[in-house]
Amino acid sequence: MAEAGRIVAPPLAPTVGSASPWRRFHWAFVVGAGFFVIVCLLLILTPWIAPYDPAEQDLLNRLAPPSPAHWFGTDHLGRDILSRLLHGGRFSVSIAAIAVLITGTTGTLLGAISARVGGLLDDFLMRLVDALLAFPGVLIALFLVFILGPGYGTLIIALAIAGWTPFARLTRAVTLEINTRGYIEAAEALGCSRAFIIFRHVLPNAIGPVLAQGFLRFGHELITVGGLSYLGLGVQPPESDWGAMLADAQLYMIRAPWLVIVPGLTIFLTALSVTLAGHGLRQSLRRGGPRALGAVAAPKEPGT
């Protein structure tokens, strides 16, 4: 991690001073990002490392407790929980990742444009952001499922509609601050185009905070995806993801509590790792002011 840190650090945290390279990043970022990278590697390698076929049933071995043969036990159809976790995680994590990529890009661009152009456009966009912030994301998803039917694509669209606002708010704030700098005035005086200023001056400055926000949002989206799948509105059978596994497990939770504990713990640890990474990254960016330590993600945000 220290090596990776040394390569990435300069553009992200130009103000961080004389501390040795591995001190540049807050411990929370190193721990969180490290754990998350391991999760991603496991999910990428799933086809080769999963011990069983996730759909393979073994009805003589139903609801078996954890054992050397089945590390996390088996479910009500005798399917191996570990294999199902690995395969299901590919859906959960990829949906959240795609949603964060889409919302991060559009939100950041909209925020930067809004702040650079100003006027009516800015007014309109920010009111839209306010209105969307008040709208619970789960309801947008419910509404879309009503129209499009459940599935992978519906989930991504729902998350994309609801999720760009924190990025837009953040980038707008960063851009407004950059707007007052001398080099922007110079660029304007030289006749640089709006697009040039945004891509050359604004976005490079915004990338650090946006990245931190991206990690925080990733955790949020992962939990939302799990919730929708839990309700049966996400990935449809025979495919399964972490939320759907939890829903399946609930009927058997008295006989086999590990069926509920394991997938939930997986979602929790993955979400926690990215949240810590985002928190730590933000700390590294703003080290020096204790006030920065505070609030979680964007505070103005109702639940999932």
Added chain:
Amino acid sequence: MARFIIRRVIFLVATLFVVSVLAFVVPYLGDTDPARQILRARLGGELALDPAVVEAVRRQFGLDQPLPFQYLRWLEAAITGDFGNSYTNRQPVIDIILRGLGVSFLLALSALVLATLIAVPLGILAALRPGGRRDSSIILMTQGLVALPEYWLAPLGMLVFALWLGWLPAAGWSSPLSVVLPAVVLSLRPLAYLLGVTRASMITVLESPYITAARSRGLSQLLTLRRHGLKNAMVPVMTLFSIWLAGTLGGSVVIEVIFAIPGLGRVMYDAVVNGDMPVVQAGVIATVGLAIVINTLTDIGYAILNPAIVVGDANG
């Protein structure tokens, strides 16, 4: 000030209008035929339908008329509170929504009050020595709370407190004890956010000159906090409280489904699963409308308390 309030109210009405158009028109954009959907919701399940029956239903509900015309007729009725009848049980939609809203309000309020009662003292505690060990551990705890999926905590809570210990009812909405488990689970995420805001706003207040002045006059820390700090620091906390209240009213779908609570979230979920379009439309308008109304009232209240905001707003 008057101009600010008028602007906000105009925006409120405009947003409600756009939302009503979206809520009404968008469900028609899918390739589902509403007339067939009505029959399916009533009869339950996919059936081979007689085209003549479908045609009759279409005429009966006015679905053969152009969409803008249908919208205006619907809007006219909706303004008087008539959102039609549910496709599934034929009750007036407005009754279904109001009943759900009452339950959700009680649940959301219990959860948020609980969250505030814990978050504010902890936030202040963290703010007293920012960057200290106590502060860091409180912040670490909030990171954990944000990452906790409520659909995991809820079954676990049920397992431990209802099935193993037998202290609380597992699900349902029959006794006052029913509210405890869902409210606790629902309170954790807002707790984290409220704590963050309390802490940040308290740090700002504690750094301000009048606090230094009070301290230099020899007031104890507790007295300084009580007399000068707390009231000012609570304004952003109350704002966040009302925003969360608005969001939780329709947004606690998962919790309401898990605990079989007949709130608005549950109503919406059932309506989506059963294809009950009038309930979906009215439910969307009710939740979004309430959220925007609460937000606008908060903004106006905030502006009255702190007129500097209005100046900022007028400048864009």
